[in-house]
Each structure stands twice: as structure tokens, then as C-alpha cells.
Amino acid sequence: xxxxxxxxxxxxxxxxxxxxxxxxxxxxxxxxxxxxxxxxxxxxxxxxxxxxxxxxxxxxxxxxxxxxxxxxxxxxxxxxxxxxxxxxxxxxxxxxxxxxxxxxxxxxxxxxxxxxxxxxxxxxxxxxxxxxxxxxxxxxxxxxxxxxxxxxxxxxxxxxxxxxxxxxxxxxxxxxxxx
Numbered sequence: 001x002x003x004x005x006x007x008x009x010x011x012x013x014x015x016x017x018x019x020x021x022x023x024x025x026x027x028x029x030x031x032x033x034x035x036x037x038x039x040x041x042x043x044x045x046x047x048x049x050x051x052x053x054x055x056x057x058x059x060x061x062x063x064x065x066x067x068x069x070x071x072x073x074x075x076x077x078x079x080x081x082x083x084x085x086x087x088x089x090x091x092x093x094x095x096x097x098x099x100x101x102x103x104x105x106x107x108x109x110x111x112x113x114x115x116x117x118x119x120x121x122x123x124x125x126x127x128x129x130x131x132x133x134x135x136x137x138x139x140x141x142x143x144x145x146x147x148x149x150x151x152x153x154x155x156x157x158x159x160x161x162x163x164x165x166x167x168x169x170x171x172x173x174x175x176x177x178x179x
Contacts, residue, residue, distance in 0.1 A: 001030055001031055001032065001050045001051070001157070001160050001161050001164050002032045002033075002034060002048060002049045002050050002051075003025045003031055003032070003033050003034065003049060003050065003051040003052075003053065003153075003156060003157050003160060004034045004036060004041075004045055004046065004048075004049035004051070004052045004053070005018055005021055005022055005025065005033060005034065005035050005036065005053045005055075005153075006036050006038065006041050006045075006046075006052060006053070006054055006055070007036075007037060007038065007054070007055030007056065007089075008037070008038040008055070008056050008057065008062075008063045008065055008066040009037060009038075009055075009057060010057050010059075010063070011057065013057065013091035013092070013093075013137055013140070013141060014055050014056065014057045014089070014090065014091045015037070016091070016137070016141040017055065017089050017090075017091050017135055017136075017137050017141055017145060017146075017149050018035070018055055018089070018149075020135075020141070020145070020146040020147075020149035020150050020153070021053055021055075021089060021135060021149045021150065021152055021153035022035050022153060023146075023149075023150050023153065024149065024150035024151060024152060024153025024154040024155075024156075024157070025053075025153040025154070025156065025157045026153075027150070027153075027154050027157075028154055028157035028158055028161065030161060031157040031160075031161070034049065038065065038066055038069060041069075043069075043072075043073035043074070043075060046073060046075055046080070046081055046113075047075060047080040047081065049084065050084060050085065050160045050163075050164060051084060051085035051086065051087075051156050051157065051159070051160035052081070052084060052085070052086050052087075052110065052115065053086070053087045053088070053089065053152070053153065053156055054066075054086065054087070054088050054089075054106050054109065054110060055088065055089040055090060055091075055106070056090055056102060056105075056106060057090065057091060057092060058090045058091065058092030058097055058098055058099050058102040059092070059102075060097070060098055060101075060102075061098065061101060061102050061105050062102055062105045062106060062109075067105075067109075070109050075113060076112055076113045076114075079114060081113040081114055081115055082113070082114030082115070083114060083115075083116065083163070084114075084115050084116070084160075085115065085116050085117075085118055085156055085159045085160045085163060086107075086110035086111075086113075086115030086116065086117050086118070086156075087110075087117065087118045087119070087134055087152055087155070087156045088103050088106035088107050088110065088117075088133060088134035089103070089106075089134045089135040089136065089149060089152065090102040090103055090106065090134065090135075090136055091136065091137040091138070091141065091145075092137075092138060093138065093139055094138060094139070095138040095139075097138075099131065099136045099138070100131055100133055103131060103133035103134045103136070104133060106134070107133060107134070116159070116163070118152070118155050118156050118159050119131075119132050119133055119134060120132055120133075120134065120135070120148060120151060120152055120155070123151075125144050125147060125148060126148075128142070128144045129142060129144035129145045129147075129148050130144075130145070130148035134152060135148045135149040135151075135152045136148070137149075
């Protein structure tokens with residue numbers, strides 16, 4: 001099962017968070033991680049992955065470069081990504097600079113391509129770091145940020161494995177604590 005960790009990074013914060021997400025993915029037996037800064041990625045890698053974790057610096061939303069790259073992948077129209085697992089993360093300099101808006105824009109890209117989105121459930125750590133929508137960091141990447149990022153990577157890899165295993169929808173819900 002292949003997880004593509006695709007991100008744009010400027011200044012290093014987003015890449016630091018990506019490294020922690022990669023640790024979470026690697027903690028799941030059988031997960032094959034493709035760690036790709038945007039400049040090293042190709043659109044066909046999206047279709048080859050079972051899960052996609054997408055990250056962008058928080059620049060009042062996703063970077064134009066990432067948005068343009070996705071817009072020109074032309075995969076939304078073919079449905080090639082439908083049914084894959086997706087998640088998002090962002091990092092920026094200010095906790096009030098619109099991180100959740102950036103996460104929602106990333107999630108919109110994933111949803112528009114038909115991905116099944118995985119977020120983070122509430123935890124006490126969220127009082128200090130993270131968002132339901134995905135992993136975040138502000139100013140510098142703290143240990144709480146890294147832990148949230150590792151958890152997101154682990155959750156995405158586990159969900160992709162569950163979907164790949166062929167469990168029925170209700171069986172998958174039971175495994176996720178949904179009854």
C-alpha cells in the first residue's frame with residue numbers, strides 16, 4: 001500500500017511537519033512511503049498512490065504553485081483518484097494567519113478529486129497544536145506539532161490498509177470506532 005506525501009515548502013516549516021508525518025506513515029507495517037517535495041513530484045504519482053497526504057505553507061491559503069500544479073494534473077476529470085485516502089497539513093508563522101482556511105483549501109482539492117478524507121479526532125494535545133482538519137505548526141514545529149503530524153500519518157496509512165483489505169463499509173466503521 002503506497003502513501004504519497006506531497007508538499008510545497010518555503011522556509012522549512014512545512015517540510016519539518018512532513019518529516020513527522022512520514023514517521024507516522026512508516027510506523028505502519030506494509031506502508032510504502034513516497035516522500036515528495038512538489039518540485040520532485042509528477043502527476044502520475046497521484047494515480048499510483050493508495051493515499052495522498054497534501055501539505056502547503058500557510059500563505060493566506062495554499063501556495064499558487066501547489067494550486068497550479070494540481071490544476072494541471074487533469075486527474076479530477078478522469079476520476080483516477082476517487083476512493084483513495086487523503087489528508088492535509090500546513091505550517092505558517094502565525095497561529096491566527098488562517099491555517100484552518102489553508103487546510104480547508106487543501107481538503108477541497110482532495111474532495112474535488114473524490115478522495116476519502118481523514119482528519120484528527122479531538123485529543124488534549126489539540127489545546128496546544130493541530131486541528132480537526134489536519135496537522136499544523138506555527139512559528140516553529142513543536143513536539144506537540146510533531147506528535148499530531150505522526151498521528152495523522154499513521155491514521156492515513158491505517159485507513160488505506162483497511163480500504164485495501166476489502167472490508168465491507170460497516171466492518172470498516174466498526175474498526176474505526178463508529179459502531
